[in-house]
Amino acid sequence: xxxxxxxxxxxxxxxxxxxxxxxxxxxxxxxxxxxxxxxxxxxxxxxxxxxxxxxxxxxxxxxxxxxxxxxxxxxxxxxxxxxxxxxxxxxxxxxxxxxxxxxxxxxxxxxxxxxxxxxxxxxxxxxxxxxxxxxxxxxxxxxxxxxxxxxxxxxxxxxxxxxxxxxxxxxxxxxxxxxxxxxxxxxxxxxxxxxxxxxxxxxxxxxxxxxxxxxxxxxxxxxxxxxxxxxxxxxxxxxxxxxxxxxxxxxxxxxxxxxxxxxxxxxxxxxxxxxxxxxxxxxxxxxxxxxxxxxxxxxxxxxxxxxxxxxxxxxxxxxxxxxxxxxxxxxxxxxxxxxxxxxxxxxxxxxxxxxxxxxxxxxxxxxxxxxxxxxxxxxxxxxxxxxxxxxxxxxxxxxxxxxxxxxxxxxxxxxxxxxxxxxxxxxxxxxxxxxxxxxxxxxxxxxxxxxxxxxxxxxxxxxxxxxxx
Amino acid sequence: xxxxxxxxxxxxxxxxxxxxxxxxxxxxxxxxxxxxxxxxxxxxxxxxxxxxxxxxxxxxxxxxxxxxxxxxxxxxxxxxxxxxxxxxxxxxxxxxxxxxxxxxxxxxxxxxxxxxxxxxxxxxxxxxxxxxxxxxxxxxxxxxxxxxxxxxxxxxxxxxxxxxxxxxxxxxxxxxxxxxxxxxxxxxxxxxxxxxxxxxxxxxxxxxxxxxxxxxxxxxxxxxxxxxxxxxxxxxxxxxxxxxxxxxxxxxxxxxxxxxxxxxxxxxxxxxxxxxxxxxxxxxxxxxxxxxxxxxxxxxxxxxxxxxxxxxxxxxxxxxxxxxxxxxxxxxxxxxxxxxxxxxxxxxxxxxxxxxxxxxxxxxxxxxxxxxxxxxxxxxxxxxxxxxxxxxxxxxxxxxxxxxxxxxxxxxxxxxxxxxxxx
Numbered sequence: 019x020x021x022x023x024x025x026x027x028x029x030x031x032x033x034x035x036x037x038x039x040x041x042x043x044x045x046x047x048x049x050x051x052x053x054x055x056x057x058x059x060x061x062x063x064x065x066x067x068x069x070x071x072x073x074x075x076x077x078x079x080x081x082x083x084x085x086x087x088x089x090x091x092x093x094x095x096x097x098x099x100x101x102x103x104x105x106x107x108x109x110x111x112x113x114x115x116x117x118x119x120x121x122x123x124x125x126x127x128x129x130x131x132x133x134x135x136x137x138x139x140x141x142x143x144x145x146x147x148x149x150x151x152x153x154x155x156x157x158x159x160x161x162x163x164x165x166x167x168x169x170x171x172x173x174x175x176x177x178x179x180x181x182x183x184x185x186x187x188x189x190x191x192x193x194x195x196x197x198x199x200x201x202x203x204x205x206x207x208x209x210x211x212x213x214x215x216x217x218x219x220x221x222x223x224x225x226x227x228x229x230x231x232x233x234x235x236x237x238x239x240x241x242x243x244x245x246x247x248x249x250x251x252x253x254x255x256x257x258x259x260x261x262x263x264x265x266x267x268x269x270x271x272x273x274x275x276x277x278x279x280x281x282x283x284x285x286x287x288x289x290x291x292x293x294x295x296x297x298x299x300x301x302x303x304x305x306x307x308x309x310x311x312x313x314x315x316x317x318x319x320x321x322x323x324x325x326x327x328x329x330x331x332x333x334x335x336x337x338x339x340x341x342x343x344x345x346x347x348x349x350x351x352x353x354x355x356x357x358x359x360x361x362x363x364x365x366x367x368x369x370x371x372x373x374x375x376x377x378x379x380x381x382x383x384x385x386x387x388x389x390x391x392x393x394x395x396x397x398x399x400x401x402x403x404x405x406x407x408x409x410x411x412x413x414x415x416x417x418x419x420x421x422x423x424x425x426x427x428x429x430x431x432x433x434x435x436x437x438x439x440x441x442x443x444x445x446x447x448x449x450x451x452x453x454x455x456x457x458x459x460x461x462x463x464x465x466x467x468x469x470x471x472x473x474x475x476x477x478x479x480x481x482x483x484x485x486x487x
Numbered sequence: 488x489x490x491x492x493x494x495x496x497x498x499x500x501x502x503x504x505x506x507x508x509x510x511x512x513x514x515x516x517x518x519x520x521x522x523x524x525x526x527x528x529x530x531x532x533x534x535x536x537x538x539x540x541x542x543x544x545x546x547x548x549x550x551x552x553x554x555x556x557x558x559x560x561x562x563x564x565x566x567x568x569x570x571x572x573x574x575x576x577x578x579x580x581x582x583x584x585x586x587x588x589x590x591x592x593x594x595x596x597x598x599x600x601x602x603x604x605x606x607x608x609x610x611x612x613x614x615x616x617x618x619x620x621x622x623x624x625x626x627x628x629x630x631x632x633x634x635x636x637x638x639x640x641x642x643x644x645x646x647x648x649x650x651x652x653x654x655x656x657x658x659x660x661x662x663x664x665x666x667x668x669x670x671x672x673x674x675x676x677x678x679x680x681x682x683x684x685x686x687x688x689x690x691x692x693x694x695x696x697x698x699x700x701x702x703x704x705x706x707x708x709x710x711x712x713x714x715x716x717x718x719x720x721x722x723x724x725x726x727x728x729x730x731x732x733x734x735x736x737x738x739x740x741x742x743x744x745x746x747x748x749x750x751x752x753x754x755x756x757x758x759x760x761x762x763x764x765x766x767x768x769x770x771x772x773x774x775x776x777x778x779x780x781x782x783x784x785x786x787x788x789x790x791x792x793x794x795x796x797x798x799x800x801x802x803x804x805x806x807x808x809x810x811x812x813x814x815x816x817x818x819x820x821x822x823x824x825x826x827x828x829x830x831x832x833x834x835x836x837x838x839x840x841x842x843x844x845x846x847x848x849x850x851x852x853x854x855x856x857x858x859x860x861x862x863x864x865x866x867x868x869x870x871x872x873x874x875x876x877x878x879x880x881x882x883x884x885x886x887x888x889x890x891x892x893x894x895x896x897x898x899x900x901x902x903x904x905x906x907x908x909x910x
Contacts, residue, residue, distance in 0.1 A: 038521070042544045045529065046525075051504055345565075
């Protein structure tokens, strides 16, 4: 526990009205989008960088952990206060500081909701493409810290591809500025990339320079139905081979289709093996022909049915199925363990087969959907957190699916981060030497282990069963 | 009604995605996780698991909800957050009791129309005898608290005579084709009788025989404070007199009352409550669905916008009918506002309990209204009218606020039927 005198000091920094002391309020800052929850000692809500520096200096003097937090929508446990300490809620720092239309750069504070940035730049005909599913609530600071992705990643890349520079408070309370508004910058180590995706373990991001691009003029949406999953995944490869880069290539497997249909009755083909939702964007006069070409390729790949949205309403109808997935699958069982393994695109059919085998072996409900273009699948295991025996099987299955991904040349996490959920498996992918290299960076920058302890290098297995409450 | 014991299935459906943050008006102003649905659900769950008690903080956090249902509507798993919060409030009221003042209001004042009218009369006298002027001029309330002084400014002008005392119990125009009861609600009765006259005027001109039975508060203030017994007692009285009236429909001009009257079917067991609830219709929906509504010829040359009351749009699913009726007004131009269905911050007595927070929410509404350039904002709930009027006044905005019934009544040539007024 943090002594009351230290809490008073923190209160003097941010103001009485910007700390939460009561158990009830602290509990509300101890969870994220995973099933786990803890209770921090204190929640502090700084309003500017200076206040953050002051709190970090107090942490160095009194040795308490600091856990930076945005909207708390993470799916890997990155913002969980696993060792108590002070949750640093950054949502008050939510200003868009500048949209520089000359240099195509937006300068923002970490607490701005990503969707707000997108709306603001799109009004000016510009575009910030990363689109994690949580974008209407998640903050840009959290997106940068976890290096969030989204369906558009295949064509446009992930958050890291748009971070040009950062202002970061170090674990000692100093201020570091990396990169900036220049497109090119090779001044020493690329600290921007190091901090991006560092999950709040190396520094607290206080300002972000985002790269913007011109907004594509138009978008066209298609849905293709396949009898077999393999046909769908091979069609993805075919489209790309023929030189078309769709903005999204969303895949839903048979079990997912059945769940959604049971839930919403949209008239989806329940006997299909897979559905692909494909979008192309670009200049208005080009995308019509491109969409036609995609439809042809789908047919060539074995699609038994193709629907092309002629207007916004039809586009929404197609997306309704994909958007309903999260709600539909929890109708099977209440707890959703959502993984985000990625494999090279060509390995998707093999990965899907392995996932099915694992689920069968552990008698678990598993659905597969996700971003087929970039090989980022979302196998979701549906289970009940209250069923301890089932949760044990889930843990074993998760271990095996990570193993399978790595064996196929893939990665544990495409876009959610390691956090606490995947920390026990990190070495599977990095190997001992890679792990030690990362650990050395952490120890060099944060020798007192002040910032977000227990993440990435968690070691201790936290599992999925809601420890710590 | 959902109780906390039966709520655990609903609680489990919350996947903690945090999507409610995007639509919660309280979160929008405060960014406080303990105010948003996800936080409240987590706390209720923790209480059921014995990890947290019904502490004063818990009571405060549970009272910090507008019950606007925006989160329910937006939730991918449709967790009935408002019902869970109400269940928590009931549990807290049952364990800890409710305040002496609230108890007196719900269990005595609201159950007795004579006393309620007397209270309204006293309010009227306060506002007209010079007492209000004296209190305001001397800054007496500011001495006690600044907040109290602001709240006093929120109090509406109480009407000299309650609406129901001014109209006959049965109003028949020429050739009535349908017989409907009119549930006036407390605000129309005591504060906005003009809305009542407009409702009666429009209905009468469109072939409706109107019955106004003896009636009591709908019970929503009691239910929202966790006093289910008082709410149920009021419901029983209303069901009895309205059932005896033998009508085809029960019309409401207040979104909150209407939503509550629909909920009688959950509050009270039995076919009579279901029958009652099945007949309840919002004024706009009734005009749109049940009669062949014809507006008058008189033009209303204004640019108008519309605010969706939470309990109309999400509580009763009514949003197309009022817009259609407004667009049908001759000479009027309609302009949709941004976030038309976002709560105005009134939320029953929330604006009295949490004035500053409610006012901040209201300011966003005022901004959205003003951005349309409209000279008139129309809505379907007297409580929203009170709040929106208050926030627009603070901005010194010339925008008029009006109930849909008043707008429609304006289209008929001549004054509203003055001969209705008994006194």
